[in-house]
Amino acid sequence: MRKEEKNSYAVPKLLISNVTDIIENLYFEIVVTTNARMLSLFWEIGDALNKNQKNGKEVNDLIDEKLSVSLIEAYSSIFSTENLIIMRLLAEKCSQTFLDKISPYISWKYIPFLLELDSEDEWILYIRLVIKEQLQPDQAKQRLVQTPTQDMRLKLKFPDYPFFDLVQPNGEHRPIIENYFNGNEGNAFRPLLEPTDILQISSLNTSRGSSVNDELLMFIASKISDFRILHNHWLNIRFNLLFVNLGRRIKEIFVNFNESSAQENALYLDLSHHLESKFGKLFNQVQLNQSISFAQQFNDHIQLIEFAGLIRWEHILLLIPIKDIDEKFYYARLTAKEGLNAVELNKQIKSNNYKPTNATEPENKTNPLIGQKEESEGYFENEITNSRVVQNIYENNDLLEFMKVF
Structure with missing residues (x-):
């Protein structure tokens, strides 16, 4: 005992x-x-x-x-x-x-x-x-x-x-x-x-x-x-990947628990309370649930990096319920290109204007910055660096809130 x-x-x-x-x-x-x-x-x-x-x-x-x-x-x-x-x-x-x-x-x-x-x-x-x-x-x-x-x-x-x-x-x-x-x-x-x-x-x-x-x-x-x-x-990607790492680690540890469901739920609740009290509302129970869900949605690490580089965490939260990877990328690219805030992105999602395409594998396209064709990998890099929602880190309220905790 x-x-x-x-x-x-x-x-x-x-x-x-x-x-x-x-x-x-x-x-x-x-x-x-x-x-x-x-x-x-x-x-x-x-x-x-x-x-x-x-x-x-x-x-x-x-x-x-x-x-x-x-x-x-x-x-x-x-x-x-x-x-x-x-x-x-x-x-x-x-x-x-x-x-x-x-x-x-x-x-x-x-x-x-x-x-x-x-x-x-x-x-x-x-x-x-x-x-x-x-x-x-x-x-x-x-x-x-x-x-x-x-x-x-x-x-x-x-x-x-x-x-x-x-x-x-x-x-x-x-x-x-x-x-x-x-x-x-x-x-x-x-x-x-x-x-x-x-x-x-x-x-x-x-x-x-x-x-x-x-x-x-x-x-x-x-x-x-x-x-x-x-x-x-770099800051935006590292911050977004924090939640992936958290989700994976929490899931990994709880999978190894030899506890009843009630005990596991109690432990999970204690964890979320501890993290929220120490690091703020970014790590409350709802956010941890979202982190675990997000961490399980990408098996391809390259795709994950590309997705995490396009948008901020506030946008990712809205796209977590979407299970189809191509559809996720469609709304992520739309957000990056048009500079949508979270409210505007939510309206786009509710309008349901996505039509299935090979969104995660774009064809060779002309980069307007250099005026020449490039392979998909280079196109992805330019998508990320040209994202209009990652131009100013001081507009990333979640990251700033995180940095002010310490």
């Missing part, structure tokens, strides 16, 4: 731990990847500034007030003259390969401090210090002044394995990075993830008589646009 009581108590805790890890790991992945890609973008902008300088232009011509003003007006204060100089120094002192190594663990606000150090070895030393002691930039700078590098190395007594092994999603040492989707910290970065009219940026710049920097400005704007498109779609 005691053994049975122990098992009935242990299983729910194991289930909660498994499912909680899936949710928390996605949050961690989103924050780390967004930070790493943001720093990579700034490095590329700094590299462009340096290359213009090497072509004979003076630094004051490259990082002048007009260029900064144009970028601030188009985006935000992140492109102040001071920050443009920091971007240039970052590209000058730090290789892109080394930046790729450290960028998941340290945020933009630490870069000015790191630029004061003399070598990549010292960068690693002080990044490890910042992570280990969770220091703010001014605190790290004070430690640098108080303790010479060699003394710091001996004092910390770090093991020989790479510093990034210290960092775990739920471990003692977490990266010092920002949640760009929550609070004041992300306000300056938000415009980089929102659509901006590049042609309008050019016209603003030209109207100021700043043609000397027009080519550079347009290069920076195009880099930001590429970053936004790719990262917004």
